[in-house]
Each structure stands twice: as structure tokens, then as C-alpha cells.
Amino acid sequence: MPKSRGRRKATSSKPVRRSPLPPRRSDLLLRDARQLTGLTDPLMAETWASGWLGAAWVAAELGEREAEHQLCMEVTGRASTTPSPHGLAAIAALARVAPATDITMLAETIDILAETQPLPPWHTAMSADTGWTAVAAWRAVDVWDSEQVLFIDYEGAHPHTLMAQILKSGGLMIDKIVILEPGAAAQWDQLREADEVPMPISQAPVADVLADLAAALRTTDITWPRNDDEDFVDNRALAWSRCRDHLPGRPEEDRLPEAERHRLIQQFTTVNNLDDEVSRSLAELFLDYGEGYIVSGPLAWSPTEVMLLLTDWLPRKAVLDAAQRTALPDVLRQWLTYALDERGVDTRWITPVVDAVDAHLPEFRHAFDDDTSWGPAKQIAAALTDRGVDLTDRQAVDDAIRALNAEQLARRLLP
Numbered sequence: 001m002p003k004s005r006g007r008r009k010a011t012s013s014k015p016v017r018r019s020p021l022p023p024r025r026s027d028l029l030l031r032d033a034r035q036l037t038g039l040t041d042p043l044m045a046e047t048w049a050s051g052w053l054g055a056a057w058v059a060a061e062l063g064e065r066e067a068e069h070q071l072c073m074e075v076t077g078r079a080s081t082t083p084s085p086h087g088l089a090a091i092a093a094l095a096r097v098a099p100a101t102d103i104t105m106l107a108e109t110i111d112i113l114a115e116t117q118p119l120p121p122w123h124t125a126m127s128a129d130t131g132w133t134a135v136a137a138w139r140a141v142d143v144w145d146s147e148q149v150l151f152i153d154y155e156g157a158h159p160h161t162l163m164a165q166i167l168k169s170g171g172l173m174i175d176k177i178v179i180l181e182p183g184a185a186a187q188w189d190q191l192r193e194a195d196e197v198p199m200p201i202s203q204a205p206v207a208d209v210l211a212d213l214a215a216a217l218r219t220t221d222i223t224w225p226r227n228d229d230e231d232f233v234d235n236r237a238l239a240w241s242r243c244r245d246h247l248p249g250r251p252e253e254d255r256l257p258e259a260e261r262h263r264l265i266q267q268f269t270t271v272n273n274l275d276d277e278v279s280r281s282l283a284e285l286f287l288d289y290g291e292g293y294i295v296s297g298p299l300a301w302s303p304t305e306v307m308l309l310l311t312d313w314l315p316r317k318a319v320l321d322a323a324q325r326t327a328l329p330d331v332l333r334q335w336l337t338y339a340l341d342e343r344g345v346d347t348r349w350i351t352p353v354v355d356a357v358d359a360h361l362p363e364f365r366h367a368f369d370d371d372t373s374w375g376p377a378k379q380i381a382a383a384l385t386d387r388g389v390d391l392t393d394r395q396a397v398d399d400a401i402r403a404l405n406a407e408q409l410a411r412r413l414l415p
Contacts, residue, residue, distance in 0.1 A: 025056060026074035029090060036089035042096070042122045043158040046238050047179065049093035054233035058226050068237070072102040076109050088113040089120040097241040126157040132242070137209035138185040140201040143349045144302035144340075149199065150209050151185035152242070161185065162235075162242060164213055168295040169304035172219040173227065177235040197349065210246040213239060218247065256291060256298065264299075264342075272334045278323045282331045289313055290339075299339035306336065306356035315367035325368075333357050 029052050036045055053068045060067035072094055079087030091113065095106035110119075132154040140149040148166040153159075161184040165176045188201045217240055220227055227233070256264075265283050269275060274283075289309055290298025309332075314320075320328065333354050340350045 024074065025052075026071060026078055029071070029075055030078060030087060033086040033090035033093070036093055036122075037085045037120050040121045040125055041158050042126045042156075043160060043179070045089075045093040045120070045122045046096050046241075047234065049090075050097045050236065050238035050241075051234045053094070053097065053237040054235070057236065058228050058233045060226075062224055068099050069102055072098050072106060076105060079113065080109060083113055083117055085117050085120070088117040089123075092120060092123045097237040099237075099240075100244060122157075132156040134206045134210065134242070136185075137204055137206040138188075138201050139204050139209060139212070140188055140199045142197050142199045142302075143345055144197070144353070145296035145300045146302035146304060147199070148212070149188075149201075150213055151180075151188075151201075152206065152209055152213075153182055153185070154242075162239065164216065164239065166212070166216045169302055170293070170308050171223070172216050172295050173223055174216045174220045174232060175227070176229055176231040177239050178231050179235060179238075197352075207246055210243040211248045214243040214247040217243065256287075261287065268335065268338045271338060274331065274334070278327050279331050282324060282328060283335055285314075285318060286332065286335045286339075299343050301336050301339050301353050303352050303356040306332075306353060307360050310357070310360040310364040311367055314364065315370070320368075329357055329361060 032048075032052075036048060039045055053071065056067040056071040075087075075090055075094065079091050088110065091106055091109050095103060095110060098106060133156060134152050135155050136153040138151040140151075141147070146167070146169045148168070150162075150164045150166065152162045154162065159182040161180040161182055163176075163178050163180050163184060164174055167173050167175050185201060188199075192199065217236070220232075264287065265280060268283050269280055272279075274280070286309075287298055290301070293308070293313065294300050294305055336353050336357070337350055340353060
């Protein structure tokens with residue numbers, strides 16, 4: 001029989017099922033906002049909104065800087081399209097802690113929706129215009145100035161304390177932000193164990209502490225990967241709303257005057273009877289690290305800074321000859337003792353910093369010899385050293401680098 005032409009093959013009439021798209025974050029937020037309509041506590045509304053904004057911020061991809069703005073835009077659009085009491089409550093809560101660029105849009109939306117929808121009780125209890133009043137602030141700082149804990153007391157419809165834990169080793173970064181009962185700063189000393197590193201607390205001007213908080217938030221926001229600690233994420237937007245107006249200008253690079261640098265090196269070598277070029281060169285190296293990477297100043301060493309120097313910075317950045325490697329442990333111990341003594345640190349708390357040298361030396365030796373971890377500058381310096389180039393001779397270094405570049409280009413051109 002001839003084959004049938006033009007007839008379609010029989011197909012199943014059963015429809016193809018497609019997986020439903022996951023709900024948008026803004027849809028989930030508006031569903032969750034129903035709990036806001038009966039609240040009377042404005043602080044609870046703020047922490048609710050801060051948590052949603054934090055979730056959008058922490059989930060954003062690298063380079064995406066408008067995740068919070070996008071969430072505010074979507075929520076505003078949906079709440080305006082389908083007005084409801086919980087939609088207005090969501091907008092009102094976001095308006096208290098949202099980025100500054102979104103405040104006007106949210107405030108205008110509140111005015112429009114409030115014509116037909118009731119404002120939540122907590123909004124009536126304390127409007128965004130009155131806000132909270134910061135009445136006192138404190139700083140607790142450890143003996144190495146490698147960690148700070150900030151406390152700010154607020155008065156208003158729900159008195160409370162905002163606390164932020166700031167870490168300085170390896171760069172300024174906020175670890176946690178939490179909301180505490182008022183007067184938490186007064187309990188600080190009682191909460192510390194006797195064997196913990198001392199962190200004495202002292203009262204400070206509110207504006208200064210809020211500026212510290214804002215500066216730390218700015219740095220934490222641009223650090224990758226993002227801090228995903230739950231306490232930080234949930235309260236980040238709320239903290240920004242309290243301190244944004246106190247954000248200081250970006251600090252200028254504060255280099256040691258050459259005379260002070262010379263004094264420190266000279267005093268160190270004299271006190272420790274280290275009248276040799278190797279010890280001096282190592283002290284210069286430690287001072288370079290301190291100037292470039294220790295937030296609290298070039299002499300503010302802590303056990304963590306010693307760890308970072310030995311396991312990360314030296315292996316990536318430094319080229320050491322055999323004499324320098326041999327002398328490194330002893331000279332570093334002496335430098336740490338000298339630096340912390342200069343800062344007035346008690347001997348009891350200098351010991352843990354010095355002990356960190358022995359703790360991290362094995363990892364240093366392994367990492368320093370692993371050329372896959374070297375940075376580009378160290379790779380070039382090592383190559384020049386292998387060729388016998390004097391790294392202190394600028395002209396010789398320039399000539400050798402040109403030769404290296406020419407060789408690399410030739411290798412790429414060869415089949």
C-alpha cells in the first residue's frame with residue numbers, strides 16, 4: 001500500500017504540564033505583611049521590614065547594587081495596583097528603614113493609599129517624622145584595638161539598645177547587629193568572663209558612635225562574599241536608617257611621616273641589639289604590612305593579624321632570601337613585643353600575640369614555597385631575583401621586565 005501523505009501522526013491529547021514560576025520576593029513580602037496590620041509596636045514593624053530588605057541585599061549577585069530598591073519598587077507597584085490595609089502597612093514599614101533614594105517614593109505612596117486604607121496602629125503610635133531619639137552611646141574596645149562593640153540607647157515608643165560588633169583584623173567589617181533591651185551597655189562588664197581578652201567600655205558622643213557604625217556598614221557592604229550572618233542581615237537596613245546621616249567622608253590614606261618611620265625602625269633595632277641589614281629589612285616589611293592592612297594603626301598587632309601576615313600576606317607579596325627566612329621568626333617576635341609595648345599593652349596580652357608566631361609558622365613555610373599562591377608582583381620579583389637582578393636598581397629592574405615581557409610575547413607567538 002502506498003504511504004499516507006499529509007496525515008499527521010497521532011499525538012497524545014494530554015496537555016503538557018509546566019512547573020509554576022516561583023513567587024516573587026515582593027509577593028511573599030505582601031503576604032507576610034498581613035501580620036503588620038494589628039501591630040502597635042513600631043520597632044517590630046521596622047525589624048520586619050529590615051529583615052525583608054536584608055534578604056534581598058544578601059541574595060543579590062556580585063555587582064548588583066539595587067536589590068533593595070527593586071524590592072521597594074515592586075512592592076509599591078503591587079500595593080498601588082491592589083490597595084489593601086496590609087499593602088499600606090508594608091509600604092509604611094519599608095519607608096522607615098529603606099534606602100534614602102526610596103523614601104520619597106514610599107512616602108508619596110503612603111499619602112495616596114491612606115486616602116482609602118487605614119494606617120496600622122504602630123504608624124499612628126510613632127510616625128516616621130518623629131522617629132527615635134538616640135540618647136547615649138558607648139564603645140567597648142579590646143586591648144589590641146582589633147574589635148569594637150558599639151551600643152546606642154534609643155528612647156521612643158519602644159526604648160531599646162542597638163548593638164554592633166565590629167571586627168578590624170583583615171579590614172573593617174561588622175559581624176553582628178542586634179536589638180537589645182535598654183541599658184545593655186551597663187551589663188557589658190558583667191557579661192565578660194575573667195579569662196577573656198579585656199574589652200573596657202566607655203561612653204562616647206552619640207554622633208561619633210553613629211559615624212563609626214556608618215563607616216563600618218559602608219565597608220561591610222562592599223566586602224565580598226557578603227556577610228550572611230542572620231543577625232547582621234536582619235538588622236542591616238534598620239542600622240543604616242539610624243546612622244546614614246552621620247556617614248563620614250572616606251578617610252584619606254594616612255601614611256607614616258618618613259621621620260616617624262625612621263624613628264620606629266631605629267628604636268626597634270637599637271632596643272633589641274639588631275644592628276644588621278636583615279633585621280632592619282624585616283622590620284621595614286612588618287611596618288609596610290601594618291601601614292597597609294592594620295585598620296587601627298601599624299603597631300596595633302593582634303593574634304589574627306599575625307596569622308594573616310604569616311599565612312596570607314607574606315606568601316603572596318614578599319620575596320625573602322635565605323637569611324631573611326631564617327631570621328623571620330625571632331625578628332617578628334621581637335617586633336610584636338616592641339610594637340605592643342609602644343602602644344602600652346599589658347605584658348599579659350602581648351604574650352598571646354607573640355605565641356601566634358609559632359602557631360602559624362608551619363603554614364607559613366608551606367604557603368611561602370607554594371608558587372601557585374604567589375601574587376603577580378611576587379612572581380615577577382622572584383623571576384628577576386633568579387636572574388640575579390638587583391631589585392633596588394630601578395634601571396636594572398625596568399630593563400629586566402622589558403626582557404621578560406618580550407620573552408612571554410615570543411612564546412605566545414610560537415606555534
